[in-house]
Amino acid sequence: MAGLLQTSLIWIAYAVAVGLALVAATITTFTWQAPRDRSAVVSTVAIVSITALLATVFLLPVDIALVSSTASPALGNKKDWATPEHIDRVLASLKVAYYTLYSVDTLLCLVVIPFTYFWYEEYDEIDEEENRNRTFSSRLWGAFQYTAVFLVLVVALFLVGFFVPTAGGKGGGKHLDLDYFRKLLAENNGEKALTFAVGLLVTLGTLLYVLYTGAGLALLPISFIKSAPSISAPQLSQTTASALEQNRERQRQLEMRNSGRNDMSAKDRRELEALMREERTLVRRERLAAEASGEGRSWMFRVWNKVQVVFRPLKLLGGIFFLVLSLLVAVSMIITGIDKAANSVCKQRCGYILGHINVFQPMNWIFVRTARAFPVDYILMALLVLCFFSSSVLGLAAIGIRFLWVRIFQIRKGRTAPQAILAATVMLALMILAINYAVAMLVAPQYANFGTQTFCMNPPLRAGEQPDCTGHPDWIKPCSEAYQDRAAKDVCTPTVMSTFLNRVTLNWPVFGAVDFWAQFAFLAVFLIVFTTSLFRTPKLNLSEIDAEAEADEEEGLLASTGRRFGATWQDLTGRTGEQGQRGSSNRNYGAASRS
Incomplete structure (x- = not known):
């Protein structure tokens, strides 16, 4: 009964978070979209897509909280109600939630959003007289023709993953001495195709994450601190x-x-x-x-606008909080990155998976300590992933949607075109995959993999004996991939997200290596943007900018x-x-x- 109650509370908290995500997605869409170009279809698709993305982001804290609830950190064993059958049901529910959300995200980003984009373009590219004569079926067919290209790419992606051999399939798994890692190697072609597709999408999202999330994470605290106006x-x-x-x-x-003169x-x-x-x-x-x-x-x-005004005095405190959080995240990522590069059990052959943390890591330590007062750690993890998501949105707004150095769309409050809203949503979906990788593998790797679970590592036991750490707190060890103790295998349950990401990096080491080294590029972008934003104030030259940019300069009066x-x-x-x-x-x- 206690286990069912705690599990239910976690899922109820998640449902509340998704409800708030729907409200935030609605407000964000209508705030950023240009009123003169508003489309009901585009707005609906954008709201549903952003809500689904936020629901996917908030599922990671749920994953960690559920596996943590099955063990007692103070005793190093499973709780009485956490039977293997109960744990299997919990993991099965998480897998269903992950597969459902990622399937919805994939369907939205690779089919629904492209179709909506081309549907809007079919309407936008013709004049009003011709549009009145345009039939519904002709617009539908025109949008479907362009969308078919994306469907072909999706099918090709899964076919490549289906036939290309994995690292384990070629005997690459022989270097793995740990049972935990060997179990992650794909054993069937369907699993291979799925891990390949996700690995490729994570890598593509990482490239966007490096630029947009890195810049946004640096700009987020600065935007809060410098946003209060002096004139209403x-x-x-x-x-x-x-x-x-x-x-x-x-x-x-x-x-x-x-008036009476010929010349003034x-x-x-x-x-x-x-x-x-x-x-x-x-x-x-x-x-x-x-x-x-x-x-x-x-x-x-x-x-x-009224809500923003009410909370405006609190923005300074929020800016200080996000400043501390950003610096803590950057420091933690640097520590974990160096630790992985130096102490990974198999280096680039398995995507720099780390058996256990070898040095003090501040973010991981904070999560483990706050977990003693549930649900503080759950709230902090939700704030962390929300901070990464908000940084991605801010990075898109600051940089715009570009191809190389050419700006295709600009993301501005109240001036964003419907096409830009849809394109930004697809980019956010890819960046969310990269955010999940960064949080689970670098920001708080041990906590994201096993939560607060511990096990009792006492002297060797005789057959039939159970580990007992009563009176010996020094025998209690945090769960880690590296331990091979029988007690650890019985107690430690990895999160569904970490298991899947580790499976991707083990089966396709090239994805793991690219994703790992890209984190250092992310930190470099963060450091450059953070340093320049502290000391540099943008200057506009009115003789070289157009009328809209002049208007933007006048708008700066509201941000002084x-x-x-x-x-x-x-x-x-x-x-x-x-x-x-x-x-x-x-x-x-x-x-x-x-x-």
Whole structure:
């Protein structure tokens, strides 16, 4: 009964997390999508896809929590209710959840999203008159023709994995002295095809993860710390309207003064040209203030803006938290990477799998210690994977969707095209596979593989005796792949995710080697972006950028640091206060104009 209750609580927590993921996916889609290009089909597919991706991310903490719940860390043995039959049922439920989610993710990213992309393109590429004459079946057939290419690629991928021999199939497994590793070698062609497909997708996702997640992890704390504005949207709108009225009144005075003349004086002409340039800037600023206030936007966008305003004062604390977390993650990955490179049981022949941690690793230590107060470790692991996912989204927004150095799509709040939303979703799906690899293999390898499970490593036992560590806490050892003790085999149950990833790297060592060394590239990108973002402020040259970039520069007024709490209250209420505050507003505007 106790085991059933604890397992049920873990799955209930997961269900709540998925529900919150659905809300977050809906808000994210409508916040980032351009209102004028909004499509119901694209929005629905994006919301479902992002929810499925977040559900996949949150399944790793569930996996760790379930296998950890079967053992007693203080005694080094299985709990009374954790019978082999019960453990098999728990692992079977996890496998069903993993296979279901990854199948849904694969179907969405390789079939549904490409089909939706081409479906939208079929509509977007023709004029309105022809679109009215376009039949549903013709659009359906046109989108299916392009999607068929992706179906062919999927089939080819599984066929290659079906026939290409694995490392174990060629006798490559003889160097493995540990039973745990030998059991991971694929024994049938169907399993080979699946591990090959996943290994290839993990490797492709790792290439995206290095660039986007590495940059995003460095920018995430900086974006929180530097995001509080000094001037509210209503205040900016009021001061801009006042300045625009004064500007146009001065233009009318100049035109009336020179109405009876054949030619305007050079001084008045220069002043009028300067006023016209200022007017264009003020019009852009007025539009941006209206967008920031939510005018002409959906109710969901306005509600989201209000929520952001309420929690704006807490962003500084959140930024400090993510700064500490990012540095801890980077340090832990460096330690594990060096440990794997130096002490891996079989080096590149098995993808640098590490039998057990040989040095102190801070993230792994934190998770093991917090696991004593369930569900603290579960919450921390969920925050960790969510941090990686948020970093990937932020990296996409900062860098954009590119092919080499050519930017194909730009990810901007309220300005993202439907095609960019769909392409970003596919890229996030690939990066999630890489995130699972990084968390399970480098960030917290021992905890992600065995959770809080321990076993009693006492002197050799006679036949029929059970290990007993009562009064001998030094005999209790954390579970690891390297131990061959009979007690360890009876107690230690690896997580489903770590088992599958280890199977991929053992059967296809080239994937394991690429994924491992790519983590150092990830750390290099993180270090470069983090260092430059601390000391470098972007500068725009108005003579070399287009009108949209000029608008973006004006939008930077909303991201400058200064009087945070006054701007927050005015954004929340939509009012700028009494007459006495207007003089302050004009002074703020004058300072902003001079900048």
